[in-house]
Amino acid sequence: MIGGLWNGISGLNSFEKALSAESNNVANVNTIGHKSDDVSFQDLMYQNGYGKGTNIQTVEKDFSQGNLKITGNSYDVAIDGRGFFLVKEQGTNDIFYTRAGNFKMGSTGTLQSIDGMTVQGIQSLGSTVISTDPNDTQFNNNYDQFIASSTIYNGNDIQTINARSTDFRKTAEDSGVSGQGYKTAAAKMNDIQALITNYKEKLELYSSNPAANPVASVAAVTQVPYGTTINNLNDENDIVQVTINNITIKQKFDTDVQTTMNKFADKISGVQGVIGTVDTNGLVTITSMVPGEDLKVTYPSINNDTSPSVNPITEPVQGSGIGLVTSARDALKNALEAANAKFIDMTTNLDMANQANLVTSDIQLKLDNLNISENGLGEVEIDDGKIFVKDGDNKFIVGSISTAYFNDELSLNPEGNNLFSKTNLSGEPIDATDANKLQGKTLELSNSNLGDNLTNLMVYQRAFEANSKAVTTSDDFLKTAIQLKK
Structure with missing residues (x-):
């Protein structure tokens, strides 16, 4: 009878704890990234074949995947798969682990958890800047013309290349010497448009x-030796002509032979992306401003009755790797500067080589703090953990969010606030990059299942009532035994 009393009390104690654990699951049904508790029971020792009651064996976390919900918030991130985010407590520098990805930008510009812990990851390296003005080391409002923005994935390296210029349409002017590459303002603007297109290509x-060997692009150069045939230019009925890239250039006799040939070269320079020059012997040199692009020169003649030869001096070379980008950039920069405009090009790199070793740091998001742009607050975009910040049409890589998993997740210590800490039994964190995918603008919901939770609550409630009945029944037996003595 005494044994039955204690068995009932053990049941009351165990199911009271189980009710507490299950009610915690219900209470956290809307908690971001919450992992529910699974309760396991065990029977106690036996004596002469009689059990001595029950006890809670374990209360373990269920680390199964929770449902994902699209939120549209740029700072929200969900782990689809195995692993945890790493967050650092700013006061102690202690690292904790969480599935809750409802992040924010802190007052210092770093990516933080909702309770102010700094999210850990890899920060982008310093940027390489090529600019007309050496004092301009970051984008500013003077560079109001978008040129290009590209993201390149090269092994462990992620690279963004961005370019802008000042407004060349406002600063372009006619310049140069007739016959020696003279360019009108309109021609300069057309050249720049061709070179922008080439740079993007x-x-x-x-x-x-991106892994190709760097080979610089080479611009094509062709010469047409009109030679003594220019002496056939005598009056306004005489014409010198040539076809360049299917555009026919014609010049009537004007004043004298050299003036005529100079104006002819100037018209050649009016062709988009082409420079024309001529010497005193009638040698016309036609140079492509676009590195690697074909230059088609055909049908040179004077008065349609002579046919000077066409002599390719330099064949175009497209180039490869970063070399073709550098050549295109330099050509564009020169054309912009010829139009009295300024150019700035910025290459930002994110080195992922140490990702597997979980060498992490705080992640800075403000572009001015990173010396990328004077416009500090850009639009954050997170793609599989890679963090980009947009400034207008330009997009910069600024960092990557790290995740880690443990060989024994069940041995992690729940700290509250959606946090876990490692223990000796859990082991050290291991890079989880290949074990998950990070979904931007998405949150992982609690994996509590209300159906199961409420069913378990009813079972535990009934079990609690049944064990209380066992206690009262044992008590009645004891009362009867005591009354027998009377």
């Missing part, structure tokens, strides 16, 4: 094969 080629 070269960025795309580089992005498709």
Whole structure:
């Protein structure tokens, strides 16, 4: 009878704890990233074949995947798969682990958890800047013309290349000497447009094969020796002509032979992306401003009755790797500067080589703190843990969020606030990059299942009532035994 009393009390104690654990699951059904508790029971020792009651064996976390909910918030991130985010307590520098990805930007510009812990990851390296003005080391509002933005994935390295310029349409002016590469303002603007297109194309080629050996692009040069045939230019009925890239250039006799040939060269320079020059012997040199692009020169003549030869001096070379990007960038920079405009090009790198070793740091998001742009607050975009910040049409890689898993997740110590800490039994954290995918603008919901939770609550409630009945029944037996003595 005494044994039955204690058995009932053990049941009351155990199911009271089980009710507490299950009610905690219900209470956290809307908690971001919450992992529910699974309760296991065990029977106690036996004596002469009689059991001595029950006890809670374990209360373990269920680390199964929770449902994912799209939130649209740029700072929200969900882990789809195994692992935890790493967050650091700023006062103690202690590292904790969480599945809750409802992040924010802190007052210092770092990526933080909702309770102010800094999210750990890899910060981008310093940027390489090529600019017309050496004092301009970051983007500013003077550079209001978007040129290009590209993201290149090259093994462990992620690279963003961004370019802008000042408004060349406002600063371009006619300049140069007639016959020696003279350019009108309109021609300069057309050249710049061609070189912008070429730069974007070269960025795309580089992005498709970033590991290729760097080979610089080479611009084509062709010469047409009109020679003594220029002496046939005598009056306004005489014409010198040539076709360049399917555009026919014609010049009537004007004043004298050299003036005519100079104006002819000037018209050649009016062709988009081409420079024309001529010497005193009638040698016309036609140079492509676009590195790697074909230059088609055909049908040179004077009065349609002579045919000077066409002599390719330099064949175009497209180039490869970063070399073709550098060549295109330099050509564009020169054309912009010829139009009295300024150019700035910034390459930002994220080195992922130490990711597997979980060498992490705080992640800075503000572009001015990173010396990328004077416009500090850009639009954050997170793609599989890679953090980009947009400033207008330009997009910069600034960091990557790290995740880790443990060989024994069940031995992690729950700290509250959606946090876990490692223990001796859990082992050291291991890089989880290949074990999950990070979903931007998404949160992982609690994996508590209300159906199961409420069913368990009813079972535990009934079990609690049944064990209380066992206690009262044993008590009645004891009362009867005591009354027998009377």
